[in-house]
Structures are given as C-alpha cells and as structure tokens.
Amino acid sequence: MEAIYQDIARQLAARMDAGEFPPGSRLPSVRQLAASHGVNSLTALAAYRWLEQKQRVVARPRAGFFAALPAASAAAALHRALPSPATLVEVDSRMSQLVALSASDVAVQLHMAEAHHSLYPSAELARRLQTALLQRPELIGAYLPAAQHERLCGLLQQMAAGWQMEVKADEILFCNGITEGISLALRHLTRPGDTVAVETPVYFGLLQTLAALGLKALEIPCTPDAGLSLEALEFALQYGPPVRCLVTVTNYQNPTGARMPDDHKKRLLALARRHGVTLIEDDVFGELYFGEARPTPLKAWDRDGDVIYCASFTKSLAPSFRLGWLSGGRHHAALERLRASSSLVSPALLLGTLTDLLASGDYARISQRLRRQLARQMEQVADAVLAAFPRGTTLRRPQGGLLLWVEGPEGLDSGRLLEAALRESISFAPGMLFSAEPRFRHCLRLNFGQPWDEAQRQAIVRLGELAAEQLRTTC
Ligand SMILES: Cc1ncc(COP(=O)(O)O)c(C=O)c1O
Numbered sequence: 001m002e003a004i005y006q007d008i009a010r011q012l013a014a015r016m017d018a019g020e021f022p023p024g025s026r027l028p029s030v031r032q033l034a035a036s037h038g039v040n041s042l043t044a045l046a047a048y049r050w051l052e053q054k055q056r057v058v059a060r061p062r063a064g065f066f067a068a069l070p071a072a073s074a075a076a077a078l079h080r081a082l083p084s085p086a087t088l089v090e091v092d093s094r095m096s097q098l099v100a101l102s103a104s105d106v107a108v109q110l111h112m113a114e115a116h117h118s119l120y121p122s123a124e125l126a127r128r129l130q131t132a133l134l135q136r137p138e139l140i141g142a143y144l145p146a147a148q149h150e151r152l153c154g155l156l157q158q159m160a161a162g163w164q165m166e167v168k169a170d171e172i173l174f175c176n177g178i179t180e181g182i183s184l185a186l187r188h189l190t191r192p193g194d195t196v197a198v199e200t201p202v203y204f205g206l207l208q209t210l211a212a213l214g215l216k217a218l219e220i221p222c223t224p225d226a227g228l229s230l231e232a233l234e235f236a237l238q239y240g241p242p243v244r245c246l247v248t249v250t251n252y253q254n255p256t257g258a259r260m261p262d263d264h265k266k267r268l269l270a271l272a273r274r275h276g277v278t279l280i281e282d283d284v285f286g287e288l289y290f291g292e293a294r295p296t297p298l299k300a301w302d303r304d305g306d307v308i309y310c311a312s313f314t315k316s317l318a319p320s321f322r323l324g325w326l327s328g329g330r331h332h333a334a335l336e337r338l339r340a341s342s343s344l345v346s347p348a349l350l351l352g353t354l355t356d357l358l359a360s361g362d363y364a365r366i367s368q369r370l371r372r373q374l375a376r377q378m379e380q381v382a383d384a385v386l387a388a389f390p391r392g393t394t395l396r397r398p399q400g401g402l403l404l405w406v407e408g409p410e411g412l413d414s415g416r417l418l419e420a421a422l423r424e425s426i427s428f429a430p431g432m433l434f435s436a437e438p439r440f441r442h443c444l445r446l447n448f449g450q451p452w453d454e455a456q457r458q459a460i461v462r463l464g465e466l467a468a469e470q471l472r473t474t475c
Contacts, residue, residue, distance in 0.1 A: 005046035008037050012047065013056055016067050022221050024231030027057060027065040066231060098204075098429060107425035108450075108459035113203075113254055113402055114319050115449030119373060121366050125318055128353050136352065144348040152351055155358040156325060163286075163293075165300040167309070167327040173336055174325050174346040178284045181310035181326040182247060183209050184338045185280045188331055189245045190215055197236065197246040197277070199228050201405075201434030201443070203254040206247055206282075217436050218243060224396035224405055227258035230267055237275040245278040251295045252285035255434050255445040256405045257398025265298040272306065278331070279307045285401040287316035287367055290375035295400070305329030313354065315402065316367045321350050374402060374449060381448040384457055388464025390471055402449040411474060412442040412467055420466045426459045 012027070021027055027048075028036065034044035048065050051057040057065045101111055132139060144152075153169040160167050175181045190196060192214030198206060200219030210217050218240055221229045228248060237243060248268070250260045260268070272279050283297050299309035308331055312324035323346065328335040357363040382397050385406055392409030408414065414430035421428065431443030450456060 009047040024235040111427040177324040178312040224256040252401030289400040384460040
C-alpha cells in the first residue's frame, strides 16, 4: 500500500505535469502542503524528499522547494510549460473585434485598458491648448525649439529622479505612445523570425506588434501574486531557443496587475545580463500607483545601459495625446535614428503643453486625483466580482493600474461568456486573448477605470449570473 506521503507527492507531481507549477517555479511551502492535505509538516516534508530523490523537485536553502529544472524526467513538463519551439505570433481577428467594441454602442464597457474619458482633465487641457495656441501660434508652424525641448527633458529627468531613476537628459526620446517605443526597440534588436520572451498572460497589443514584425513569442509565466517567474525565465534562457530580448511590464502588468518586487527587478537585470538578453521595460502603468510611492522602474538599477525603458502619459494624463517617451541606454542613438524614419517628432503643441503641466506641478495634481479615484473603483469592482461570481472565482486586488484579472472556476469559457454578455450590452476582455497559445480560457480581464455606478454594479452581477448559468449547463 502506498504511504500517505507518496500519495501527496504523486498529486503534486501531477499538478506540476499539468502546468500549474512550471519547471523552475516555487512550490508550496512545507507548511502549506501539509495544511492542504490535512497532515503534519513531517509528512509533507517526506513527500518533498521523495520527489527530490526522483529529481522532480529541488530544495534551495532558505528558499524552499522548486519544480525541477531539466532532467529527462522533467522533459514532458517542460514541453507543456513553455512553447517549444517559440511560436510565431499569429493574431486573429478576435483582437481587432475587441478593439472595435470601443466604438460600438455596448452600454457597459469593461474591456479596455483606459480610464473613462470623464476621469481625464479634458476641459482643463482644452483651455490650456487654446491659451497656448493664442499665445504661441508658432507651435503649429514649427517643431519644438531646441531650448524648450531641453527644458522638457530636464523636467522628465527630475520626475524620474523622484522615483530613484537616473536618466540622462540627452537620452530621452519622445515617441507616439509606448506602442511606438516598443516597436522601435524591437525593430532595432531583432530580425524577422527571432524569438522575443514575453509574459504570459500578455498584453495583446504586444502580440500584435510581434506579429507585424514576424517575431516569435516565448511565453514566460506571470501570476498576479508573484509576477514574472524568474525561475521559468532562467530555465527558458538556458534550455529554450535563443532569445533576443524580453519585454516586461514591471509595474501593474496587463492583464494580471502584478507588480514586480524591487528584489525581482534586480535579479531579472542580473539574469538578463548573464544571458546577453536586452530588456525592454514597459512602464505604462507606473504612474497609476495606489500606495504612498511610485514604484521604481527596473531601469533604475541598470548601470550598463542594457535596458530600453519606455513610459507614456497615455494612461495618466490624456490617452489621445499619445505622448510617450523612452530612454534607450546604449541603444539610444540607434533608436533615435530609427525614430527619424518612423514618426520623426511629436507635435510641438502637445510637448509644449506637457512642459507647462510638469513645470507648474499641475500634472502631479491631476495624476494624484486620477490615482485616488482608480483606487476606489478597483475596490468597488473587486468587491462586486467576489460577491457575484460563482464559487471558485479568485482575484488579487492590484495596487495600481486599471485592470482586474479574474480567474473563474475551472471549466468556465470566458469566450462564450463574452458572447452572452454582449447580448446584454456588457463587454470585457476574455482570457484567451492574452496568449498566442490556447490558455486562460477560464479568466477574464475587467477594466476598473469606469466611474462606479449602478449600471456597472448590475452588469457585474449579471456577468456572475451568466458565468454560473454556463457552468451549470455544461456540468
Ligand atoms: C502593457 C501595455 N503597454 C503598452 C500599452 C500602449 O501604451 P501607449 O498607449 O502608450 O501606446 C498598453 C495599453 O493598454 C498596455 O496595456
């Protein structure tokens, strides 16, 4: 007869094989494993020792147990955990359809990654633009004069210093949102057919960019709690196809909302350097923090200029201004040259307005107001989901950004849920959009950037009912 510890070990191995714990990822602590099986810690420890003998797990002093890295016995798990070889990204029309929803007349729209237009200071910005046009009409007829450009770079430099990130004023390049910044970085670093490591689940706009450039995506697990798995990344870099670069959303990742802890940022930097992989840091949500201090970008610890840092005011000030910027480290000059063949410069009128907003302190006030409102709305949406969705639904409240990642019970099909929801004029982003592989079917991403009202509350209640109905009829 099998001992209890062997039974526990076999169950854990099955969960590893099913991809719940990818190779290299951290396993439950001995205490957690014991509690989840109702046994004492010695039995759980025996299960781990047994798996260790079978080379399925490795113990790391003071860090716990991890799913084993390569060994013949781990090969099957590896194939399930990482797309191997990396997949050439194909983005089908579902994504474009989702984007088209924004222009539709869906009553409760929870699918986007922007705050509602009423949360942005549109009237105030309109007044500023009018004044700027009256006082400085030359902003239309010419590019921003060099002296004003320098002043704006100096203000950004000061702003970044406030988050412990040093950037050189002559290493700041404006671009058309982060989208253009990342595209420039990828064009500089890769050639069609190359492999780029990305988080999974991943922002689908990045998948579209990779597809347009003919690049392959190697998806590295990212969870709301732990963010990007450095263990899985290390494993992929050692045993997967050659990777040119990694694109990572370090603060309030889209869609999981994960914030990478500072310690992980430093470790990621060291890991990337060891493997000669350039990091492209997408900090699009960094300004939307709910705590006391803005998270420090990974770029702050980059002493060798390896990281291409991309930021933007599209989420925190005015989506349609498309004001993005990057600091490219040792790649900066090449990125400047590429930008010259892309969109050349950003509109002087908008750059001038941004300068005024930063210099007057008004941007700090505007973004603080937005953050407070988003923090409240996040709680309201999260409470409503937990109250309305079927048992087995989990979420982690993000501490910034605009997005709530909801993991429904196993068996939920969020694509079918979206079809049903659209019939009732409610939209959200279904989980399978966030991977080039068929993953995350039971998950959904909700936007909490919409002002909280009764219609929204009822829409979430209805989504919960539709999810429960679907599970009942498919069981
Ligand atoms: C992770 C991520 N990166 C980049 C973008 C696009 O940023 P931008 O509007 O500055 O191009 C988005 C938009 O939702 C996003 O979620």
